[in-house]
Amino acid sequence: MVKNPVLQTLARWWAIPRNYFKRELIPVLADLRLAIALLLAIALFSIAGTVIEQGQALPFYQANYPESPALFGFLTWKVILTLGLDHVYRTWWFLALLILFGSSLTACTFQRQIPALRWFSRTWNFYTQPRQFQKFALSAEFQNASVEQVLPLLQQRRYKIFQQGDSVYAHKGLIGRIGPIVVHVGMLVILAGAVIGSMTGFIGQEIVPSGNTFQIQNITEAGRWAGPQVPKDWSVKVNRFWIDYTPEGAIDQFYSDLSVLDKTGAEVKRETIHVNQPLRYKGVTLYQADWGIAAAQVKVNNSPIFQLGMAPLDTGGKGRLWGTWVPTKPDLSDGVSLVAKDLQGMVLLYDMTGKLVGTVRNGMSTEVNGIRLSLVDLIGSTGLQIKADPGIPVVYAGFALLMVGVVMSYVSHSQVWALQHDGKLYIGGRTNRAQVTFEREVLSMLEQLDESARLPHPEMVPG
Amino acid sequence: MDLVHLQGILDNVSFAVLFVTMLMYWVGVAFPNLPFLAVGGTTGMAIANLCMAALLGARWLEAGYFPLSNLYESLFFLAWGVTAIHLLAENMSKSRLVGAVTAPVAMGITAFAALSLPDDMQQSAPLVPALKSNWLMMHVSVMMLSYATLMVGSVLAIAFLFVTRGQAIELRGSSVGTGAYRDKTYKLRRAGEAAAEPIYPDGGTATAVMQTTAVAQTLSPQRLTLADTLDNISYRIIGLGFPLLTIGIIAGAVWANEAWGSYWSWDPKETWALITWLVFAAYLHARITKGWQGRRPAILAALGFVVVWVCYLGVNLLGKGLHSYGWFL
Numbered sequence A: 001m002v003k004n005p006v007l008q009t010l011a012r013w014w015a016i017p018r019n020y021f022k023r024e025l026i027p028v029l030a031d032l033r034l035a036i037a038l039l040l041a042i043a044l045f046s047i048a049g050t051v052i053e054q055g056q057a058l059p060f061y062q063a064n065y066p067e068s069p070a071l072f073g074f075l076t077w078k079v080i081l082t083l084g085l086d087h088v089y090r091t092w093w094f095l096a097l098l099i100l101f102g103s104s105l106t107a108c109t110f111q112r113q114i115p116a117l118r119w120f121s122r123t124w125n126f127y128t129q130p131r132q133f134q135k136f137a138l139s140a141e142f143q144n145a146s147v148e149q150v151l152p153l154l155q156q157r158r159y160k161i162f163q164q165g166d167s168v169y170a171h172k173g174l175i176g177r178i179g180p181i182v183v184h185v186g187m188l189v190i191l192a193g194a195v196i197g198s199m200t201g202f203i204g205q206e207i208v209p210s211g212n213t214f215q216i217q218n219i220t221e222a223g224r225w226a227g228p229q230v231p232k233d234w235s236v237k238v239n240r241f242w243i244d245y246t247p248e249g250a251i252d253q254f255y256s257d258l259s260v261l262d263k264t265g266a267e268v269k270r271e272t273i274h275v276n277q278p279l280r281y282k283g284v285t286l287y288q289a290d291w292g293i294a295a296a297q298v299k300v301n302n303s304p305i306f307q308l309g310m311a312p313l314d315t316g317g318k319g320r321l322w323g324t325w326v327p328t329k330p331d332l333s334d335g336v337s338l339v340a341k342d343l344q345g346m347v348l349l350y351d352m353t354g355k356l357v358g359t360v361r362n363g364m365s366t367e368v369n370g371i372r373l374s375l376v377d378l379i380g381s382t383g384l385q386i387k388a389d390p391g392i393p394v395v396y397a398g399f400a401l402l403m404v405g406v407v408m409s410y411v412s413h414s415q416v417w418a419l420q421h422d423g424k425l426y427i428g429g430r431t432n433r434a435q436v437t438f439e440r441e442v443l444s445m446l447e448q449l450d451e452s453a454r455l456p457h458p459e460m461v462p463g
Numbered sequence B: 001m002d003l004v005h006l007q008g009i010l011d012n013v014s015f016a017v018l019f020v021t022m023l024m025y026w027v028g029v030a031f032p033n034l035p036f037l038a039v040g041g042t043t044g045m046a047i048a049n050l051c052m053a054a055l056l057g058a059r060w061l062e063a064g065y066f067p068l069s070n071l072y073e074s075l076f077f078l079a080w081g082v083t084a085i086h087l088l089a090e091n092m093s094k095s096r097l098v099g100a101v102t103a104p105v106a107m108g109i110t111a112f113a114a115l116s117l118p119d120d121m122q123q124s125a126p127l128v129p130a131l132k133s134n135w136l137m138m139h140v141s142v143m144m145l146s147y148a149t150l151m152v153g154s155v156l157a158i159a160f161l162f163v164t165r166g167q168a169i170e171l172r173g174s175s176v177g178t179g180a181y182r183d184k185t186y187k188l189r190r191a192g193e194a195a196a197e198p199i200y201p202d203g204g205t206a207t208a209v210m211q212t213t214a215v216a217q218t219l220s221p222q223r224l225t226l227a228d229t230l231d232n233i234s235y236r237i238i239g240l241g242f243p244l245l246t247i248g249i250i251a252g253a254v255w256a257n258e259a260w261g262s263y264w265s266w267d268p269k270e271t272w273a274l275i276t277w278l279v280f281a282a283y284l285h286a287r288i289t290k291g292w293q294g295r296r297p298a299i300l301a302a303l304g305f306v307v308v309w310v311c312y313l314g315v316n317l318l319g320k321g322l323h324s325y326g327w328f329l
Helices: A005-029 A032-051 A058-064 A077-083 A085-090 A092-120 A147-156 A175-200 A392-408 A435-454 B003-030 B035-063 B071-093 B097-116 B134-163 B168-173 B226-260 B268-286 B296-318
Strands: A138-142 A160-164 A167-172 A202-209 A219-222 A235-245 A251-261 A267-274 A279-281 A284-300 A306-309 A311-313 A321-327 A335-340 A346-350 A356-361 A365-368 A371-388 A414-421 A424-431
Touching (some): A085 A092, A092 A175, A147 A424, A306 A321, A414 A435, B134 B296, B226 B296
Antiparallel strands (some): A167 A414, A202 A371, A235 A251, A279 A284, A346 A356
16 A cells, blocks of 8 residues: 555554554453453552551651561551652552553453444344253253243243244343453543543642632642633632531531632622532632631720731640730730630630630620720631633543443343244353352243143144 | 331341241251242241331331441341342242251341341431432442342352262263153153253353264254253352442442542442452353353352452441441441
8 A cells, every 4th residue: 555665664663563552452451351350450559558548748758658667567657658659649650550450451452342342232043953952051941832922921020032943042130241341441531531630630739818809819739731710710609607606516517718810800790609519710729628717806904996817826735726826015024815616606825834814705795804804896807719721621530430340330231032943942041240149040941941832832832 | 116116126027037938948948858948938928028128118117218237237238139039049949948048048138137146236217428429329329239149149159069079071061851741752861862962152151062873863852951940040149239239330330420520439338349240250251251151150150249248348347438427337
């Protein structure tokens, strides 16, 4: 076909890797034992990631995995950091394993599943020789029965029947053969969606005090081509943030009343979000993730309202506290610390020596150090998780295929053959999954045939 | 009688009934000729199943939401699932051996929930904010059902390994007489006549093939052996649990994405759900692999039993990650 000698040479050169690919690589990739090994290897390395703490700082590993005595004799912090066991799921070798898994899936789908389907979808699958029935465990022969008697029995059991003269082929549950292909395609689609998402999506976080407006800037993770996803021409205003508490004082739910503002500052969308109820705008989703106390508004005697920023206090992991300091003398030589643990309105007051000197509630006042301190309000800040993932529709499509596929795969494909030959009726069949149920079905058919064979039959020529 | 009092009775009754049921199944295996034991075992399982359904129903009425808020409720939901799947497996296999392995599992779960959990952990607790969602019903209940189903499938695989211990090859080609078919039209074939069993590339347990020595002989069906039946029922039950697990994981992923913006975050619980999924996926593939038709897939399924338990309870013992609320802590 190719006349040009240069092109011919090129084609010959190209044939070497192509043939290698076809003859060597694909069969290895499509090998089921490789697939099983990959499934178990991914499982095993995933276990490592659940046993070894992920994403901690270096001192954590140095403290918990010392060089001597090494855990199990080898697992020191150096080994963990070298192998990347502190972030298993993002290491090159785990991703390589997933890529290999995806290749194996693809190879299996095209090399095994689809060619097999071609065989099962043909309808000219008739048997003409009695010996063909000998290979089935579930097969029998009858002296006094005809192929016509088999048909109603198969119909009752909802088989799709094909007949050609004295030979019958019937099957049901072909969907069970297609199911695994749909499963594999679904998984490939999910993997593709995950790759698209990691290339073009971003994750950000913002802590915003109630009443403030912000643009999404604090981006913690972004894909290589995530730039266009980050919104530049709109901002978000936190109209109000509040927490609902149960009568026992536990958090019931936290809410942020958000407005999306366009370039001119005009409101284009307004929604109140809470956990399980995010706000979506132009492919970006804002989730209620966290909260804090931003500031306390106080008055000293008859002063104007001061807004003092509250800072989170280090409690060593035992609950969350926020604090600030209010001077009670003009030269700042004395004051009280305000400590709050939630937005229920109660604030504790500590003096310079760290002694609890009183409490004050929202809108109330108290006497400390000879002055009257009024707490006007506590301002909450909302913690928002911001995300854009253009791969989501693809991943969801994969989820749908996977779910439909696994359900389809439960169905057992049953095939029954029947042949009338030399005055005898041969019947046999097999199924791929539900052996026990199929055995019961075939035996009940044989029993019915057996009963009807003993009855005098008008159409039947006695054998 | 108030609902709380009723629950206290029902959980102990469930345990007692399951204990007696287990004994009946075990004695029934030892003395197969006592017919009332078979009926008794199935009845006991059904009664326990209804007791636990009533218990969970009472909880639902009392709390106003689907009763899966703490360990106690989830254990009873699991035990209910095990008894339900047991009834299905027993009906599919018509074998009393099923109860001999599933009854101890159900009994053990109820014993743990009703007897060893402290009283304050048995009270129904309010839901934390993250769980107030319709996806909770979907995700948690489907996951629990899949655990129950996979556990039943796995213990059946363990029973298969026990029945075929050290004699897998002899059992393979043998067949048991049909009993119901003593008619002259087709005669029953004896065990020794089946010579070889090929492996079909299309999966499932291999259909045993009869190689007739004389073609003139009448063709008759070859029945599945007890081991074949156990193996196939185990496969079918796992085949039912696998889609449930898949749907449960996906429901969780979709819920996580809608609630906090990430469908997969490698949290220990979801990683273990994936590990469970991978192990059973390996099992399903091992069954269609050439030369792996004997006990090896069943060993994988038996391993799956441990993995399901680690996924269900073990991860929560670590007490970290997104799924730690409302269980042990």
